[in-house]
Amino acid sequence: MFAYLMKRLFQAIAVMFAISLISFAIQDNLGDPLRELVGQSVSEEVRQELRDELGLNDSFFKQYTRFAGKVLQGDLGTSYFFKEPALDVILKKLPATLELVLGATIIIIGVSVPLGVYTAIKPNSLFSKIVMGISIIGISIPVFLTAILMIFIFSVELRWLPSFGRGDVVHVFGPWSTNFATVDGWLHILLPSVALASIMLPLFIRLIRAEMMETLQSEYVRFAWAKGIRPKRIWFVHALKNTLLPVITVGGVQIGTMVAYTILTETVFQWPGMGFMFLEAVNRVDTPLIVAYLIVVGFIFVVTNTIVDLIYGLVNPTVNLSRMDA
Amino acid sequence: MPLLSVRDLVVKFAMRDETVTALKSISFDVARGDRLGIVGESGAGKSVTGFALLNLISRPGFIDSGEILFDGMNMADMSDAELREVRGNKMAMIFQDPMVTLNPVLTIGQQMVETLQAHRKLSRKEAEQIAVLKLREVYIPAPEERLAQYPHELSGGMRQRIIIAIALLLDPQLIIADEPTTALDVTIQADIMELLLELCTTKKVSLILITHDLGVVSQMTENTLVMYAGRIIEAGRTREIINDPQHPYTQGLINALPQQTLPGERLKQIPGNMPSLSAAPKGCAFNARCEFAQDRCRMEVPNFEQIGPVKVACHEVRRLHHETHKQEDLA
Numbered sequence A: 001m002f003a004y005l006m007k008r009l010f011q012a013i014a015v016m017f018a019i020s021l022i023s024f025a026i027q028d029n030l031g032d033p034l035r036e037l038v039g040q041s042v043s044e045e046v047r048q049e050l051r052d053e054l055g056l057n058d059s060f061f062k063q064y065t066r067f068a069g070k071v072l073q074g075d076l077g078t079s080y081f082f083k084e085p086a087l088d089v090i091l092k093k094l095p096a097t098l099e100l101v102l103g104a105t106i107i108i109i110g111v112s113v114p115l116g117v118y119t120a121i122k123p124n125s126l127f128s129k130i131v132m133g134i135s136i137i138g139i140s141i142p143v144f145l146t147a148i149l150m151i152f153i154f155s156v157e158l159r160w161l162p163s164f165g166r167g168d169v170v171h172v173f174g175p176w177s178t179n180f181a182t183v184d185g186w187l188h189i190l191l192p193s194v195a196l197a198s199i200m201l202p203l204f205i206r207l208i209r210a211e212m213m214e215t216l217q218s219e220y221v222r223f224a225w226a227k228g229i230r231p232k233r234i235w236f237v238h239a240l241k242n243t244l245l246p247v248i249t250v251g252g253v254q255i256g257t258m259v260a261y262t263i264l265t266e267t268v269f270q271w272p273g274m275g276f277m278f279l280e281a282v283n284r285v286d287t288p289l290i291v292a293y294l295i296v297v298g299f300i301f302v303v304t305n306t307i308v309d310l311i312y313g314l315v316n317p318t319v320n321l322s323r324m325d326a
Numbered sequence B: 001m002p003l004l005s006v007r008d009l010v011v012k013f014a015m016r017d018e019t020v021t022a023l024k025s026i027s028f029d030v031a032r033g034d035r036l037g038i039v040g041e042s043g044a045g046k047s048v049t050g051f052a053l054l055n056l057i058s059r060p061g062f063i064d065s066g067e068i069l070f071d072g073m074n075m076a077d078m079s080d081a082e083l084r085e086v087r088g089n090k091m092a093m094i095f096q097d098p099m100v101t102l103n104p105v106l107t108i109g110q111q112m113v114e115t116l117q118a119h120r121k122l123s124r125k126e127a128e129q130i131a132v133l134k135l136r137e138v139y140i141p142a143p144e145e146r147l148a149q150y151p152h153e154l155s156g157g158m159r160q161r162i163i164i165a166i167a168l169l170l171d172p173q174l175i176i177a178d179e180p181t182t183a184l185d186v187t188i189q190a191d192i193m194e195l196l197l198e199l200c201t202t203k204k205v206s207l208i209l210i211t212h213d214l215g216v217v218s219q220m221t222e223n224t225l226v227m228y229a230g231r232i233i234e235a236g237r238t239r240e241i242i243n244d245p246q247h248p249y250t251q252g253l254i255n256a257l258p259q260q261t262l263p264g265e266r267l268k269q270i271p272g273n274m275p276s277l278s279a280a281p282k283g284c285a286f287n288a289r290c291e292f293a294q295d296r297c298r299m300e301v302p303n304f305e306q307i308g309p310v311k312v313a314c315h316e317v318r319r320l321h322h323e324t325h326k327q328e329d330l331a
């Protein structure tokens, strides 16, 4: 177990190192920090002086180590626009994004597992064919189109659901306020979650269906039939467990990626999360905020992958965490 | 009345372009407590026969016609619920490769208990007690501890013993064993066969043993079916078939046995290959490989007839039988 954790930790550090290099390179090349600080009307000498003072004339290596040192202490710079630490700005926006991702994840799991299993068990039924047809179309529809279509139908035409903002949120602790405590909060998170989920849903249905169909062909499932086991038990105990193992690995990575997909969804629904914030930061060339966003998203990605690997190790009896040191 | 009586069984596979017939009307009986061997080359239809008996042919295959009378009931037209009652309970099956037969994510205990609970009203505790008893019968050391183990923690031989224990859980009347040792280490193959023989004789369970190996058949069974390209081409007492094979194909199989070969000599394999289902020749399917084949063999499918103590499907068999026995008389 210890060796396995060390290995995971080492991988995580390597990935974070790569992300920090990329972020730093972006910071180095995007916009001119001096312009943001002093504006246009300052003489070239004063500028050079300031550059020296800020260390902008130091070697790349020196600048990077300084940057990395600060990052490690949680100092991701100060947002030009908000005039406060970039990390604080992001942490304030983070809960809204994570709740959105959570909502989408629940929808994805709740919909793709039953549909994937059903279409694998009854591949020739009309319902299965419809599901597979829609999932093919679904893959090719861009998320902003789905989102706008849903806003048009459910907000504009039917007036059932709100189309922007988080609505009534309840403060939990620190920067975290939740949507899941009031009816209004639930109504507000529904459309954005569905829109975000729709990106991954077809993929998950197809993945689960393909894995399930393969599992149903296996010898051990055939042996279970030969033992006279009931179909429900064969499908949901013998086959589903083996189906979900590979799905956990792929799915975990996809859910990590979903954090990045929130940019579009949050923009369409004016969702006050960090994706929406990121787009605004790009428009304002708020470099520290952009860099901080990349680092935080990279960090979330690494953490979800590690958690997913650990869960996989826990649910798969053939993986022995205590012996997994290779 | 025999325990199992198969009549004119036809199994087909609906492939993309054509429907092929894997079993071309086979008939045979198994008496209570009897042990039957099914031999033949790869692709002859032995496994299809085994699965058909449990009515467990999966898509794209299906039982096209015929009867499988087991204990007086026709397995070929039972409902799913009726089939479930027979499978694993009165008729059990042992698969070829123990490495893939057990579910990797369920413990040995779970896989045994569920089998018992599928057929009897038992608590988990009671079922586990029976499971331990059965594991002991197949000589599994420390059976109580095995229940909590997963398949990957056990060797192939150990797993096959467990699979045999699962087959025995509900004291079935018939066990179908489809090449139960081919996937195992040579050193433990004989042990597993011996175990199977011991259990079947002491418990008076009927056995259908599917194998490539006529040597194994002669040690394990009283009766034998020889299959070729989806048909039974010779059937009778194992002793008769081994000592006095009638069909040229059976003769070829016996001549190919290592015991029939002098040290240093090459094995006498039958030349050529068995035709695939879609490319079966007209007449007797064996005609292209048969040294005695006549024009008639290339035109008509031979009938399955009683010749002396065995049943054989061969046009030339009467003449051949007659000649060999004449030679013996002269000698």
Ligand SMILES: Nc1ncnc2c1ncn2[C@@H]1O[C@H](COP(=O)(O)OP(=O)(O)OP(=O)(O)O)[C@@H](O)[C@H]1O
Binding pocket: B013, B022, B040, B041, B042, B043, B044, B045, B046, B047, B048, B049, B059, B060, B061, B212, B276, B277
């Ligand atoms: N799932 C399937 N789909 C299509 N054809 C099949 C399928 N299973 C079996 N067959 C056909 O049935 C024929 C008999 O197969 P079977 O598995 O019974 O052979 P066997 O005698 O058990 O051979 P082996 O000794 O290799 O196990 C094969 O030639 C094959 O063409």
Ligand SMILES: [Mg+2]
Binding pocket: B046, B047, B048, B178
């Ligand atoms: Mg076979």
